[in-house]
Amino acid sequence: GAVVSQHPSRVICKSGTSVKIECRSLDFQATTMFWYRQFPKQSLMLMATSNEGSKATYEQGVEKDKFLINHASLTLSTLTVTSAHPEDSSFYICSAGTGTEAFFGQGTRLTVV
Amino acid sequence: GQSLEQPSEVTAVEGAIVQINCTYQTSGFYGLSWYQQHDGGAPTFLSYNALDGLEETGRFSSFLSRSDSYGYLLLQELQMKDSASYFCAVRDLYNFNKFYFGSGTKLNVKP
Numbered sequence: 001g002a003v004v005s006q007h008p009s010r011v012i013c014k015s016g017t018s019v020k021i022e023c024r025s026l027d028f029q030a031t032t033m034f035w036y037r038q039f040p041k042q043s044l045m046l047m048a049t050s051n052e053g054s055k056a057t058y059e060q061g062v063e064k065d066k067f068l069i070n071h072a073s074l075t076l077s078t079l080t081v082t083s084a085h086p087e088d089s090s091f092y093i094c095s096a097g098t099g100t101e102a103f104f105g106q107g108t109r110l111t112v113v
Numbered sequence: 114g115q116s117l118e119q120p121s122e123v124t125a126v127e128g129a130i131v132q133i134n135c136t137y138q139t140s141g142f143y144g145l146s147w148y149q150q151h152d153g154g155a156p157t158f159l160s161y162n163a164l165d166g167l168e169e170t171g172r173f174s175s176f177l178s179r180s181d182s183y184g185y186l187l188l189q190e191l192q193m194k195d196s197a198s199y200f201c202a203v204r205d206l207y208n209f210n211k212f213y214f215g216s217g218t219k220l221n222v223k224p
Contacts, residue, residue: 032210043200044156044214093155097210102146104155 004096006105013084013112021079021108023094029074030096038091050077084112115139117215124221125191133186133199133218141206145177145184151197196222
């Protein structure tokens with residue numbers, strides 16, 4: 001089946017720094033990818049839709065200047081958490097689909113200290 | 114907007130049958146999916162309903178009633194490895210790859 005790869009799986013960063021997370025579709029092209037955030041014991045909250053070659057579409061309440069999304073090719077989307085703070089510590093997951101099914105990356109556990 | 118409700122936690126014993134309900138309110142509905150997530154892992158796909166009725170996939174079945182904005186996941190012959198969180202997710206009408214997730218149900222399977 002289709003595979004979505006996410007990197008890194010875990011990252012620890014200092015408060016005030018930026019962190020980039022990559023999401024790749026390995027065996028299919030994805031014009032849209034999606035970024036979710038999940039706090040412990042909570043649901044996956046859709047953050048934004050990453051659109052290849054154009055601006056991302058953010059869900060209500062998500063700061064676009066805080067969470068920069070770039071979708072430069074049909075197989076790669078990146079999420080950059082800028083000026084990270086401890087409250088940004090969370091599990092970030094990307095997904096991409098083929099039109100009939102969505103596939104999720106392995107997730108990135110971000111810890112800001 | 115999108116709103117999905119699930120029970121927060123369910124406990125059952127090995128070998129039993131358990132049903133996890135999901136009610137939704139959505140502005141654009143295409144279908145309802147179910148995902149399993151073990152602690153620390155990514156969601157994995159279980160089942161999908163676009164039309165009313167029951168879909169069966171091995172020990173797991175899923176049901177949808179579009180008129181009632183309601184669905185459920187049925188897990189039979191429970192095994193210890195089924196202990197996980199289960200999420201229903203609405204598939205967006207305008208973008209088939211976009212999902213809005215329910216609050217999740219923690220299933221505890223006991224010996």
